[in-house]
Amino acid sequence: MTPGLAHFFLSLFPFLRVTDYSTTPVGPNSTTPGDLNNAYSPPYYPSPWVDSSAEGWQDAVTRARAFVSQLTLLEKVNLTTGVGWEGEACVGNTGAIPRLGFPGFCAQDSPLGVRFADYVSAFPAGGTIAASWDRGEFYRRGYQMGVEHRGKGVDVQLGPVVGPLGRNPKGGRNWEGFSPDPVLSGIAVAETVKGIQDAGVIACTKHYILNEQEHFRSPGQFEDFGFVDAISSNVDDKTLHELYLWPFADAVRAGTGSIMCSYNKANNSQVCQNSYLQNYILKGELGFQGFIMSDWDAQHSGVASTLAGLDMTMPGDSDFDSGFSFWGANLTLSIINGTVPEWRLDDAATRIMAAYYLVGRDKHAVPVNFNSWSRDTYGYQHAFAETGYGLINQHVDVRADHYKAIRVASAKSTVLLKNLNGALPLKGNEKNTAIFGQDAGDSQYGPNGCADRGCDNGTLAMGWGSGTADFPYLVTPLDAIKNELAGNGGIVQSVTDNYAWAQIMSLAKQASTAIVFVNADSGEGYITVDGNAGDRNNLTIWQGGETLVQNVSAYCNNTIVVIHSVGPVLIDSFSNSENVTAILWAGLPGQESGNAIADVLYGRVNPGGKLPFTFGTNASEYGPDLIYAPTNGNESPQDNFEEGVFIDYRAFDQKNITPVYEFGFGLSYTTFSYSNLTVTKVAAQAYTPNSGLTEPAPVLGNSSTDPSQYQWPSNLTYVNKYIYPYLNSTDLKEASFDPEYGLNYTYPEGATDGSAQPKIAAGGGPGGNPQLWDVLFTVTATITNNGTVAGDEVPQLYISLGGPTDPVVALRNFERLSIAPGKTATFYADVTRRDVSNWDTASQNWVVTNYTKTVHVGSSSRKLPLSAKLSF
Numbered sequence: 001m002t003p004g005l006a007h008f009f010l011s012l013f014p015f016l017r018v019t020d021y022s023t024t025p026v027g028p029n030s031t032t033p034g035d036l037n038n039a040y041s042p043p044y045y046p047s048p049w050v051d052s053s054a055e056g057w058q059d060a061v062t063r064a065r066a067f068v069s070q071l072t073l074l075e076k077v078n079l080t081t082g083v084g085w086e087g088e089a090c091v092g093n094t095g096a097i098p099r100l101g102f103p104g105f106c107a108q109d110s111p112l113g114v115r116f117a118d119y120v121s122a123f124p125a126g127g128t129i130a131a132s133w134d135r136g137e138f139y140r141r142g143y144q145m146g147v148e149h150r151g152k153g154v155d156v157q158l159g160p161v162v163g164p165l166g167r168n169p170k171g172g173r174n175w176e177g178f179s180p181d182p183v184l185s186g187i188a189v190a191e192t193v194k195g196i197q198d199a200g201v202i203a204c205t206k207h208y209i210l211n212e213q214e215h216f217r218s219p220g221q222f223e224d225f226g227f228v229d230a231i232s233s234n235v236d237d238k239t240l241h242e243l244y245l246w247p248f249a250d251a252v253r254a255g256t257g258s259i260m261c262s263y264n265k266a267n268n269s270q271v272c273q274n275s276y277l278q279n280y281i282l283k284g285e286l287g288f289q290g291f292i293m294s295d296w297d298a299q300h301s302g303v304a305s306t307l308a309g310l311d312m313t314m315p316g317d318s319d320f321d322s323g324f325s326f327w328g329a330n331l332t333l334s335i336i337n338g339t340v341p342e343w344r345l346d347d348a349a350t351r352i353m354a355a356y357y358l359v360g361r362d363k364h365a366v367p368v369n370f371n372s373w374s375r376d377t378y379g380y381q382h383a384f385a386e387t388g389y390g391l392i393n394q395h396v397d398v399r400a401d402h403y404k405a406i407r408v409a410s411a412k413s414t415v416l417l418k419n420l421n422g423a424l425p426l427k428g429n430e431k432n433t434a435i436f437g438q439d440a441g442d443s444q445y446g447p448n449g450c451a452d453r454g455c456d457n458g459t460l461a462m463g464w465g466s467g468t469a470d471f472p473y474l475v476t477p478l479d480a481i482k483n484e485l486a487g488n489g490g491i492v493q494s495v496t497d498n499y500a501w502a503q504i505m506s507l508a509k510q511a512s513t514a515i516v517f518v519n520a521d522s523g524e525g526y527i528t529v530d531g532n533a534g535d536r537n538n539l540t541i542w543q544g545g546e547t548l549v550q551n552v553s554a555y556c557n558n559t560i561v562v563i564h565s566v567g568p569v570l571i572d573s574f575s576n577s578e579n580v581t582a583i584l585w586a587g588l589p590g591q592e593s594g595n596a597i598a599d600v601l602y603g604r605v606n607p608g609g610k611l612p613f614t615f616g617t618n619a620s621e622y623g624p625d626l627i628y629a630p631t632n633g634n635e636s637p638q639d640n641f642e643e644g645v646f647i648d649y650r651a652f653d654q655k656n657i658t659p660v661y662e663f664g665f666g667l668s669y670t671t672f673s674y675s676n677l678t679v680t681k682v683a684a685q686a687y688t689p690n691s692g693l694t695e696p697a698p699v700l701g702n703s704s705t706d707p708s709q710y711q712w713p714s715n716l717t718y719v720n721k722y723i724y725p726y727l728n729s730t731d732l733k734e735a736s737f738d739p740e741y742g743l744n745y746t747y748p749e750g751a752t753d754g755s756a757q758p759k760i761a762a763g764g765g766p767g768g769n770p771q772l773w774d775v776l777f778t779v780t781a782t783i784t785n786n787g788t789v790a791g792d793e794v795p796q797l798y799i800s801l802g803g804p805t806d807p808v809v810a811l812r813n814f815e816r817l818s819i820a821p822g823k824t825a826t827f828y829a830d831v832t833r834r835d836v837s838n839w840d841t842a843s844q845n846w847v848v849t850n851y852t853k854t855v856h857v858g859s860s861s862r863k864l865p866l867s868a869k870l871s872f
């Protein structure tokens with residue numbers, strides 16, 4: 001091995017070598033939003049080890065410990081360290097344990113399907129399925145995605161996403177997650193995790209945490225700015241708990257086997273080595289028993305990240321294809337030189353294997369039968385090394401009949417925003433239908449014509465970046481509408497060039513019905529589309545779509561607008577136009593896009609989706625802007641989350657801004673009324689803070705510290721640039737390839753202490769103190785369908801916590817109900833202790849304050865006809 005890119009890179013940017021152990025994120029003493037300058041993350045050590053009594057995990061932990069107990073040091077290192085970028089078939093692969101016939105782990109994108117593979121389904125995006133407000137759809141989508149990953153040989157699906165949460169609607173990857181509301185996101189992530197894992201695949205909930213924008217997410221070189229360190233998302237403790245952490249707690253409670261730590265810093269500490277966020281919050285307070293995996297090259301230190309709770313490094317090399325790693329040989333060294341106690345490595349391996357057993361990988365695993373780096377049938381198993389030529393893609397079709405559920409889910413996630421005088425549903429016998437917009441038709445390059453969907457050509461059904469899958473086909477709206485109308489005696493014509501003004505005007509004048517398709521895209525920051533480096537530059541519709549709507553509606557008094565977008569767009573220039581008779585938000589629907597929108601337009605499906613975010617009139621209404629240029633020279637841009645918990649509708653409510661369409665809003669082809677609110681108090685035990693001591697760290701291995709035992713085996717078939725656990729010298733410093741080996745080491749206090757530790761008051765079970773889920777009230781309301789067609793309604797329960805720093809209302813529960821015409825249904829909702837609590841920074845626990853609390857039930861965040869005070 002020769003010193004490669006990693007050394008070059010690290011010597012150029014020595015401050016990437018973060019050995020600052022005091023860094024961790026969110027200080028328990030930063031109590032108020034705004035008190036965020038010089039944000040600092042207090043240290044928390046040791047890293048908590050697996051709790052063998054954790055609810056739901058006992059059997060998995062027992063089996064994991066038995067497995068890890070038989071492993072050698074090198075084998076344990078192999079389990080924790082990726083083999084390097086493009087070293088094996090999946091986007092992430094750990095080393096194997098050949099002695100036991102145990103293949104390495106395969107981790108594969110994405111949150112909406114299997115990335116880099118053929119014969120897979122393209123599901124609706126997270127931010128789109130959220131609009132169904134349907135637990136059953138969340139679960140089913142998760143399960144089917146899990147089945148598809150399982151069939152390809154994937155052990156860990158890299159999804160779902162609840163970070164970004166969606167602090168600002170311009171955030172490039174918001175659409176991969178569900179909603180800026182933590183409760184909607186929390187319910188969606190929990191059901192998705194259960195679905196994926198019931199299919200026998202480990203879910204990796206990501207990106208933990210505060211990864212709210214693409215610009216400057218990682219330290220790096222930027223064309224315009226030179227080197228800029230990673231952005232620091234600075235947040236106070238209350239906001240962390242009440243907003244950004246909330247859905248992660250739900251994911252942990254649902255049993256997520258893995259969590260991915262994010263690229264950014266939080267309170268000035270890189271998240272993957274942030275002992276406060278990983279040790280204290282995630283493994284301590286939330287009682288997470290699975291493993292923390294780094295985002296790809298989000299690990300920036302060896303010993304520091306190990307002690308701060310990282311369990312698996314991906315893709316393994318410290319720089320793609322450098323051949324060097326912070327772990328691998330370095331992790332072996334750090335154990336035998338005594339810097340890292342072996343119980344910490346044992347714990348990382350135990351967590352990885354516990355997740356494996358938890359989801360039944362021992363029963364469900366099939367060998368990996370695809371290769372991320374080529375769709376060819378034959379090629380290199382080790383793409384970067386260009387070795388191991390053979391059969392790499394078996395083209396296994398894992399789709400089953402998932403297309404059916406995808407179509408149903410996409411239609412259920414479509415939100416009807418406006419419908420003047422029953423413009424919709426269309427009857428299918430329209431005399432003259434005109435379809436407009438390049439968003440209606442095919443891309444000239446095909447649905448997968450731009451790598452990782454990195455362009456906005458043709459109808460938009462997915463954003464861009466690693467959160468994608470290849471479309472098996474993409475039914476466009478134009479295809480589906482033509483199919484719908486062919487043979488019905490009418491005329492159907494289209495213009496899919498948004499700038500062909502003459503043809504657009506001519507067609508709009510003739511049309512009795514005009515349907516205009518427009519879009520707005522975003523994605524991951526490594527691809528720039530139309531000048532948008534991941535994050536959106538603005539909230540306007542793309543490709544002149546706003547002008548297109550204005551031009552069509554100037555000539556056609558029955559203009560129906562369908563929006564495919566990653567989030568809110570500015571539509572106030574036409575939303576009130578009398579000629580714009582209907583508006584639908586269809587999100588990013590996946591492969592069945594056209595069929596699903598036709599189902600809604602032509603009334604086979606009565607829309608029941610509700611907005612998972614707010615449509616405003618101006619980007620500034622949503623709160624602080626993203627940071628698009630360095631603010632601090634080459635140091636971390638400081639992104640102070642000074643708005644606290646007031647994002648999306650909470651910001652609009654706080655500032656009394658009238659939205660165009662509010663969070664939770666969505667119409668139906670029928671109408672519903674709300675009556676008869678009942679609130680019943682339920683007896684519950686008083687809340688008891690968790691207390692006592694953990695068990696001491698179990699010692700599963702006591703490996704020799706003799707370096708001669710860890711040298712390269714002479715008979716190994718070395719794969720170029722692969723990361724291995726072996727040492728190539730008995731001189732430890734030489735083996736480390738690290739000029740700073742052994743220098744300046746001071747380790748955080750307590751980091752190597754494996755004795756019993758005090759339990760954390762707000763903890764006690766996966767997700768936090770189990771008493772947070774005690775039901776304190778049950779609420780019911782009667783919903784009546786007043787129309788003549790069956791429809792779905794989503795009654796929503798909001799709570800006003802009543803304090804001066806609380807949102808006007810905050811969503812706490814909901815249920816999607818199907819109601820026959822003229823009939824009623826009962827909405828039942830539990831209100832838990834967690835639902836009525838605030839985070840108390842002094843006691844580091846949840847408390848029910850003395851402020852008067854009110855429960856509201858209605859059809860959106862601003863239409864809440866039923867209210868009652870809660871009496872405790």
Ligand SMILES: *[C@@H]1O[C@H](CO)[C@@H](O)[C@H](O)[C@H]1NC(C)=O
Nearest residue numbers: 027028029030040041042043
């Ligand atoms: C937080 O405040 C408490 C009490 O005022 C103090 O003892 C503790 O040292 C502070 N912690 C930090 C990290 O500043």
Ligand SMILES: *[C@@H]1O[C@H](CO)[C@@H](O)[C@H](O)[C@H]1NC(C)=O
Nearest residue numbers: 074075078095096097098104
């Ligand atoms: C570590 O993993 C690599 C890659 O799978 C494998 O070649 C090697 O034999 C493994 N080493 C041990 C000690 O199991």
Ligand SMILES: *[C@@H]1O[C@H](CO)[C@@H](O)[C@H](O)[C@H]1NC(C)=O
Nearest residue numbers: 324325326329330736737738
């Ligand atoms: C060990 O880590 C250091 C950085 O901490 C790196 O420079 C070196 O290349 C690594 N060694 C190996 C063998 O990967």
Ligand SMILES: *[C@@H]1O[C@H](CO)[C@@H](O)[C@H](O)[C@H]1NC(C)=O
Nearest residue numbers: 438454455456457458529530
């Ligand atoms: C298609 O995509 C390319 C690349 O993003 C872009 O330059 C071009 O304008 C697009 N074409 C249309 C018709 O949108």
Ligand SMILES: *[C@@H]1O[C@H](CO)[C@@H](O)[C@H](O)[C@H]1NC(C)=O
Nearest residue numbers: 530532537538540542543544
């Ligand atoms: C906003 O961004 C889109 C996509 O890049 C672009 O088409 C549009 O012109 C921009 N709008 C404004 C007002 O700059």
Ligand SMILES: *[C@@H]1O[C@H](CO)[C@@H](O)[C@H](O)[C@H]1NC(C)=O
Nearest residue numbers: 553554555556557577578579
């Ligand atoms: C509405 O459409 C009619 C044509 O049907 C047109 O004459 C009128 O100017 C349009 N109104 C607006 C506000 O665009």
Ligand SMILES: *[C@@H]1O[C@H](CO)[C@@H](O)[C@H](O)[C@H]1NC(C)=O
Nearest residue numbers: 509510511512555556557558
């Ligand atoms: C819309 O325009 C058509 C002619 O294209 C006309 O027959 C109809 O009355 C108009 N409707 C309204 C509500 O103005």
Ligand SMILES: *[C@@H]1O[C@H](CO)[C@@H](O)[C@H](O)[C@H]1NC(C)=O
Nearest residue numbers: 675676677678780781782826
């Ligand atoms: C009101 O709701 C309660 C509880 O669900 C139910 O028992 C009662 O019958 C309802 N009353 C009406 C008028 O719907």
Ligand SMILES: *[C@@H]1O[C@H](CO)[C@@H](O)[C@H](O)[C@H]1NC(C)=O
Nearest residue numbers: 098099712713714715716717
């Ligand atoms: C390499 O040699 C060791 C020790 O003799 C043996 O246990 C192992 O199976 C061999 N590995 C391979 C890949 O031949």
Ligand SMILES: *[C@@H]1O[C@H](CO)[C@@H](O)[C@H](O)[C@H]1NC(C)=O
Nearest residue numbers: 330333334337339736741742
């Ligand atoms: C132990 O090994 C690690 C990994 O190579 C290295 O960073 C650290 O400096 C070493 N510590 C000592 C005390 O030599």
